[in-house]
Amino acid sequence: xxxxxxxxxxxxxxGKGGVGKSSITTQLALAFSLQGHSVGVxxxxxxxxxxxxxxxxxxxxxxxAPGGWLPVPVHDARTLPSPKNTNGTTSHTKNGKxxxxxxxxxxxxLPNRGDAVIWRGPKKTAMVRQFLTDVLWPPLDYLLIDTxxxxxxxxxxxLENLLKxxxxxISPPNQLAGAVVVTTPQAISISDVKKELxxxxxxxxRVLGVVENxxxxxxxNCSECTNVFSKGGGEIMxxxxxxxxxxxxxxxxxxxxxxxxxxxxxxxxGTVIEGKDISSEKNDIxxxxxxxxxxxxxxxxxxxxxDGIVSKLVADIRSRNQ
Amino acid sequence: MAPSLEEPTQVDFDAPIKAAPKLVAPEPEHCxxxxxxxxxxxxxxxxxxxxxxxxxxxxxxxxxxxVIKSRLTxxxxxxxxxxGKGGVGKSTFSTMLAHAxxxxxxxxxxxxxxxxxxxxxxxxxxxxxxxxxETAGGLEPVWVNExxxxxxxxxxLPNRDDAVIWRGPKKNGMIKRFLMGVTWGELDFLIVDTxxxxxxxxxxxNSFxxxxxxxxxxxVSTPQEVSLLDVRKEIDFCRKAKIPIIGIVENMSGFVCPxxxxxxxxxxxxxxxxxxLAEDEKIPFLGAVPLDPRIGMAxxxxxxxxxxxxxxxxxxAIIGVVQRVAEEMGLKGQEVLLDTEQI
Numbered sequence: 001x002x003x004x005x006x007x008x009x010x011x012x013x014x015g016k017g018g019v020g021k022s023s024i025t026t027q028l029a030l031a032f033s034l035q036g037h038s039v040g041v042x043x044x045x046x047x048x049x050x051x052x053x054x055x056x057x058x059x060x061x062x063x064x065a066p067g068g069w070l071p072v073p074v075h076d077a078r079t080l081p082s083p084k085n086t087n088g089t090t091s092h093t094k095n096g097k098x099x100x101x102x103x104x105x106x107x108x109x110l111p112n113r114g115d116a117v118i119w120r121g122p123k124k125t126a127m128v129r130q131f132l133t134d135v136l137w138p139p140l141d142y143l144l145i146d147t148x149x150x151x152x153x154x155x156x157x158x159l160e161n162l163l164k165x166x167x168x169x170i171s172p173p174n175q176l177a178g179a180v181v182v183t184t185p186q187a188i189s190i191s192d193v194k195k196e197l198x199x200x201x202x203x204x205x206r207v208l209g210v211v212e213n214x215x216x217x218x219x220x221n222c223s224e225c226t227n228v229f230s231k232g233g234g235e236i237m238x239x240x241x242x243x244x245x246x247x248x249x250x251x252x253x254x255x256x257x258x259x260x261x262x263x264x265x266x267x268x269x270g271t272v273i274e275g276k277d278i279s280s281e282k283n284d285i286x287x288x289x290x291x292x293x294x295x296x297x298x299x300x301x302x303x304x305x306x307d308g309i310v311s312k313l314v315a316d317i318r319s320r321n322q
Numbered sequence: 323m324a325p326s327l328e329e330p331t332q333v334d335f336d337a338p339i340k341a342a343p344k345l346v347a348p349e350p351e352h353c354x355x356x357x358x359x360x361x362x363x364x365x366x367x368x369x370x371x372x373x374x375x376x377x378x379x380x381x382x383x384x385x386x387x388x389v390i391k392s393r394l395t396x397x398x399x400x401x402x403x404x405x406g407k408g409g410v411g412k413s414t415f416s417t418m419l420a421h422a423x424x425x426x427x428x429x430x431x432x433x434x435x436x437x438x439x440x441x442x443x444x445x446x447x448x449x450x451x452x453x454x455x456e457t458a459g460g461l462e463p464v465w466v467n468e469x470x471x472x473x474x475x476x477x478x479l480p481n482r483d484d485a486v487i488w489r490g491p492k493k494n495g496m497i498k499r500f501l502m503g504v505t506w507g508e509l510d511f512l513i514v515d516t517x518x519x520x521x522x523x524x525x526x527x528n529s530f531x532x533x534x535x536x537x538x539x540x541x542v543s544t545p546q547e548v549s550l551l552d553v554r555k556e557i558d559f560c561r562k563a564k565i566p567i568i569g570i571v572e573n574m575s576g577f578v579c580p581x582x583x584x585x586x587x588x589x590x591x592x593x594x595x596x597x598x599l600a601e602d603e604k605i606p607f608l609g610a611v612p613l614d615p616r617i618g619m620a621x622x623x624x625x626x627x628x629x630x631x632x633x634x635x636x637x638x639a640i641i642g643v644v645q646r647v648a649e650e651m652g653l654k655g656q657e658v659l660l661d662t663e664q665i
Contacts, residue, residue, distance in 0.1 A: 015439065015485075016409060016440055017407065017408010017409045017410075017440070017517075017518040018407055018408040018409015018410055018518075018544075018549075019408075019409055022548075046521075047406065047518075047519035047520045047521050047552075047555065048406050048407055048408075048518060048519055048552040048555065050548050050551070050552070053547065053548050053551055113551065113554070114551075114554040114557075114558055115555065116406075116555040116556065116558035116559040116562065117520060117555070118520045118521070118524075118559055118562065119521060120355060120490050120521065120522050120525060121349075121489050121490025121491065121521070121522055122348065122349035122350070122353045122355075122490070123352075123353075124521065125348070125489075126350075126352075148408075148518070148519065149408045149409075149439070149440060149517070149518060150439035150440055150517065151485045151486060151487045151488075152439050152487070152488060152489060152490070152493065152522075153489050153490055153521075153522075155487075156487060156489060184409075186618050186619075186621070186622050187622035188413075188445055188446065188621050188622055189409075191442075191445055191450075191483070192440040192441075192442065194482075194483040195439070195440065195484065195485040195486070196485065197483075198483055198484060198485040199485040199487055202485065202487065203487075217577065217586075217588060219579035219581060219582060219584060219586060220584075220586060221579060221582050221584035221586070222579060222581050222582035222584065224580075224581035224582065226577075226579060226580060226581070227615065228577065228613060228618070229618050230618065230619065230622070251588055253586060253588055253590065256546060256588070256589060256590055257590060257592075260546060260547055260548075260592040260593075261590075261592050
């Protein structure tokens with residue numbers, strides 16, 4: 001069975017587009033890896049795949065092997081050099097051992113990055129099924145599945161196939177762990193995401209928790225926090241639907257810059273987040289280049305936040321598996 | 323069996339579509355589409371349980387296309403709002419465009435929400451609680467004010483938060499109903515808001531409206547490359563479907579801190595933003611709208627941002643974009659916006 005190597009499958013869902021599903025998926029994957037787990041990321045957004053861009057591997061192509069596709073490796077399991085500044089480290093990440101990370105996306109198959117994939121439902125359904133049956137994943141602790149917005153063809157086929165494939169007696173227990181639902185704080189986004197929560201309810205997928213993304217923006221000039229897309233909506237929604245709230249993630253331009261330009265995040269002097277001074281000197285900015293994304297991500301202010309979210313998820317999933 | 327790595331086959335845009343027959347099983351992987359002319363006779367149809375149904379269904383163009391065409395003869399201009407990416411402000415921009423056009427009392431505007439799984443227009447227009455009335459002539463759209471009508475699937479849901487878990491063909495059926503069964507009446511503009519992507523909804527809107535003519539598409543993007551990447555795909559879609567592109571709008575471009583007035587690029591235009599994309603693709607650049615938290619708030623409360631904050635820089639930017647849209651369509655800006663000073 002193709003998914004036998006995988007211990008836990010976590011879906012990342014949202015009814016609304018552009019709330020940061022791919023960004024959250026990327027950061028969850030990096031945080032899982034930093035805690036030493038081996039992770040795979042499957043991108044089933046067929047008409048707008050973003051995962052290749054987020055991991056900076058847009059030029060990579062999928063390789064074919066007897067029996068299926070080989071996912072694109074991002075980094076292998078190794079020990080990272082100890083970080084220059086110790087703001088992002090916690091007890092989980094201190095030894096610097098990271099787990100392997102690999103990705104699969106339709107973006108790796110398209111000949112040109114600007115090409116549109118103009119497919120109707122049945123074709124998308126078939127592609128999603130292929131992604132679930134024909135990808136030769138290495139042994140994984142966690143497989144994160146990034147989805148397109150909505151509750152349509154991709155989602156229906158994803159769940160149909162997953163429920164079928166994770167129900168064998170030889171499958172790891174509780175293999176389909178559940179879904180992380182992403183929202184932004186505005187009412188417009190919340191009302192679409194409520195539909196997604198009802199979708200989970202209807203299909204019997206456990207909601208592992210809600211993440212509120214783009215909650216506040218800290219002005220790099222005056223350190224004043226503005227709630228660009230208002231605030232607190234995600235937490236209220238989680239309470240209304242009686243699902244765990246995993247945390248609020250602010251907008252961090254340094255993270256955007258890390259993804260878009262690959263520069264190691266630096267923060268001006270005096271930037272303090274949750275009682276820790278995370279400012280750093282701008283001296284080693286030119287040393288970048290061949291450093292791993294995951295290494296640079298350790299300097300990002302969002303890293304400790306996602307470390308916490310992942311610790312919560314791991315504890316939750318482990319308690320269910322026993 | 324190793325999966326194939328063949329180049330994805332593309333949809334034939336020029337093929338006339340016919341009414342889809344009722345199927346007994348899900349379509350197979352390489353299904354030519356039950357509404358296509360090869361239905362039932364293509365190579366991939368061999369062994370499909372639907373083959374007989376598809377092969378014996380009446381050929382020839384979908385008779386409903388003529389109904390749509392005659393229904394829309396009273397609509398002067400049809401505009402699509404597209405973006406490959408979600409959450410860039412398609413619906414926000416659609417509502418602004420509708421409000422701005424409707425500021426001229428002599429114009430009548432229709433706004434159709436084709437996002438079936440995540441409709442946002444009713445909330446942004448402040449008519450979320452409304453439901454649909456059916457009259458002898460068809461479905462009556464919801465009127466926001468005297469000259470602005472809205473149609474969305476949200477009006478048909480028994481509960482506000484119900485998920486619409488539908489596959490493609492069912493969504494296409496609903497869009498057809500919006501065009502064929504709604505008493506739009508005499509409209510100067512029909513603005514069609516779309517979901518993200520390049521799939522069923524987009525193909526359907528295109529094929530249903532083709533006969534009566536689409537004036538063009540306005541593309542919306544945010545400045546960062548992750549978003550532009552998907553918008554490039556949408557441009558490719560428009561070119562393949564021969565939908566004229568009116569231009570591209572850059573939304574969420576720069577954020578001015580209300581505390582210190584320092585402008586930050588939250589979504590960094592590391593590859594030159596939409597302006598550069600427009601130059602590269604040789605399409606008009608319609609303008610950049612800054613990120614203003616009040617736009618989001620106005621949408622949450624269902625108010626018109628243009629009416630609420632007429633003096634804000636974001637409002638002026640939006641009016642500028644609307645005028646450019648009108649100009650690109652060959653209309654005079656003043657003709658569309660009655661008095662730009664007052665809105």
